[in-house]
Amino acid sequence: MSEQVREVVVIGSGPAGLTAAIYTARANLRPLVIEGEPSSTSDQPGGQLMLTTDVENFPGFVDGIMGPDLMGRFRAQAERFGAELVTTRATRVDLSQRPFRVWVRNQATGGEDEVRAGAVIVSTGARALMLDLESEQRLLGHGVSTCATCDGFFFRGHHIAVVGGGDSALEEATFLTKFAETVTVIHRRKELRASKIMQDRAFKNPKITFLWNSVVADVLGDGKLEGVQVRNLVTDELSTLPVTGLFVAIGHVPNTDLFAGQLDRDEAGYLITTEGSKTNIAGVFACGDVQDHVYRQAITAAGSGCMAAIDAERWLEAQGEAPSDLNETITDW
Amino acid sequence: MGDAVVTLTEQTFDDEIGTVGEPLLVDFWADWCGPCKMIEPILDEIAREHPGRLRIGKVDIDQHLELARRFDVQSIPTLILFRAGAPELRIVGAKGKGQLLEELQAFL
Numbered sequence: 001m002s003e004q005v006r007e008v009v010v011i012g013s014g015p016a017g018l019t020a021a022i023y024t025a026r027a028n029l030r031p032l033v034i035e036g037e038p039s040s041t042s043d044q045p046g047g048q049l050m051l052t053t054d055v056e057n058f059p060g061f062v063d064g065i066m067g068p069d070l071m072g073r074f075r076a077q078a079e080r081f082g083a084e085l086v087t088t089r090a091t092r093v094d095l096s097q098r099p100f101r102v103w104v105r106n107q108a109t110g111g112e113d114e115v116r117a118g119a120v121i122v123s124t125g126a127r128a129l130m131l132d133l134e135s136e137q138r139l140l141g142h143g144v145s146t147c148a149t150c151d152g153f154f155f156r157g158h159h160i161a162v163v164g165g166g167d168s169a170l171e172e173a174t175f176l177t178k179f180a181e182t183v184t185v186i187h188r189r190k191e192l193r194a195s196k197i198m199q200d201r202a203f204k205n206p207k208i209t210f211l212w213n214s215v216v217a218d219v220l221g222d223g224k225l226e227g228v229q230v231r232n233l234v235t236d237e238l239s240t241l242p243v244t245g246l247f248v249a250i251g252h253v254p255n256t257d258l259f260a261g262q263l264d265r266d267e268a269g270y271l272i273t274t275e276g277s278k279t280n281i282a283g284v285f286a287c288g289d290v291q292d293h294v295y296r297q298a299i300t301a302a303g304s305g306c307m308a309a310i311d312a313e314r315w316l317e318a319q320g321e322a323p324s325d326l327n328e329t330i331t332d333w
Numbered sequence: 334m335g336d337a338v339v340t341l342t343e344q345t346f347d348d349e350i351g352t353v354g355e356p357l358l359v360d361f362w363a364d365w366c367g368p369c370k371m372i373e374p375i376l377d378e379i380a381r382e383h384p385g386r387l388r389i390g391k392v393d394i395d396q397h398l399e400l401a402r403r404f405d406v407q408s409i410p411t412l413i414l415f416r417a418g419a420p421e422l423r424i425v426g427a428k429g430k431g432q433l434l435e436e437l438q439a440f441l
Contacts, residue, residue, distance in 0.1 A: 037428065037429030037431075037432070038368060038371035038372050038375065038427040038428060038429055039368065039426060039427050039428065039429075040368045040408070040410070040425075040426035040427050041426070044368065044371070044427070045371070050367050050368075051367075068367050087429075088429065088431075089429065105429070105431055106431070107429055107430040107431040108430070108431070109431075110431045110434065110435060140408075140425060140426075141407060141408040141411065141423075141425030141426065142405065142407060142408075143407060145407075145408055146426075147368070147408075149367075150366050150367070150368060150369075150408065150409055151407065151408045151409065153363070153365075153394075154401075154406075154407045154408070155407075224405065224407075
């Protein structure tokens with residue numbers, strides 16, 4: 001990374017960030033995309049879709065497409081138009097003045113490199129909520145998993161549990177029936193909030209059973225998962241469900257810690273955007289799940305990434321900072 | 334120049350981890366595991382950058398599930414560092430190069 005100021009820096013590389021990269025690259029804004037570090041959670045290059053298998057609802061793919069394949073295509077397209085992607089994470093930001101500063105981890109030295117930006121597009125997405133139990137943390141990799149598609153294989157013939165009631169939980173539960181003997185879905189309400197089609201599939205699957213009005217009170221096992229302690233919220237009774245695999249899919253929380261005290265967030269931690277992708281700081285735009293707790297789909301994230309790119313490009317132009325070979329009229333996308 | 338990361342099999346495993354000398358980091362992986370593929374080039378780099386101080390080997394759990402079971406691997410990627418035949422460090426889940434180097438520091 002050089003001393004120069006990048007016109008646009010995109011933080012995050014899920015569908016929102018990569019769409020913003022494609023559009024800003026095509027506008028000759030030479031975007032730098034801080035795509036994240038490898039990880040087994042959604043906090044990795046490509047974002048949440050890297051942990052899924054079939055994506056059936058992204059328009060344009062009649063027979064569906066694997067999440068990682070879809071993100072591979074987004075990435076290739078961004079590179080095709082000249083976006084520069086760096087496989088590292090942002091460690092801190094200073095948005096108090098321009099040029100904005102974003103520090104990234106230097107993978108070789110472990111230190112920080114400073115990047116300066118004319119405009120910043122935040123697309124850091126959201127991560128899966130965990131149960132926040134010490135026992136869960138301790139047994140990660142020993143029966144407790146954050147990635148059904150990575151680890152389902154190890155639970156062939158096991159009795160396992162999935163916690164949650166939305167599309168993620170049912171998708172994981174259905175996927176896991178390919179390996180597990182039984183899958184118990186533990187949900188704190190008496191109704192699922194997943195889409196109807198996912199619910200139908202789960203109800204018809206003979207390997208899936210449901211524990212309603214229930215939450216996980218504790219995760220049991222010494223070195224290896226042996227079961228979960230379940231509390232029934234209606235009767236307040238505790239019971240033990242003997243499972244040797246546990247997958248948690250109870251929702252997501254936006255990755256906004258980096259911006260605390262600088263960008264306005266709502267009570268749930270989501271970045272607040274107005275008039276499209278504008279944040280409270282002029283020149284800083286946000287898109288994707290980091291600012292959306294209503295829709296949270298790959299296609300809405302991609303759409304908002306495009307909006308952020310256009311907002312950023314118009315804003316830079318208004319500052320007199322658009323690239324010199326831009327036409328006099330606003331770029332015709 | 335061959336692969337810096339050695340492929341280990343059920344037949345060669347015990348000989349490799351028992352070999353006296355630098356520690357051996359074993360990467361349990363599979364072809365269908367995205368995060369496993371993401372760290373593959375990183376492990377290759379680390380192996381090339383630390384000749385004589387660290388060896389890295391990989392076990393394809395699709396071919397050698399018994400080895401995975403033997404070491405209680407239930408999530409991939411899992412990296413286990415062996416010294417004098419004994420497992421001394423376990424890293425579960427993909428990580429960035431910087432973080433991996435940090436965790437391996439004491440053994441290099």
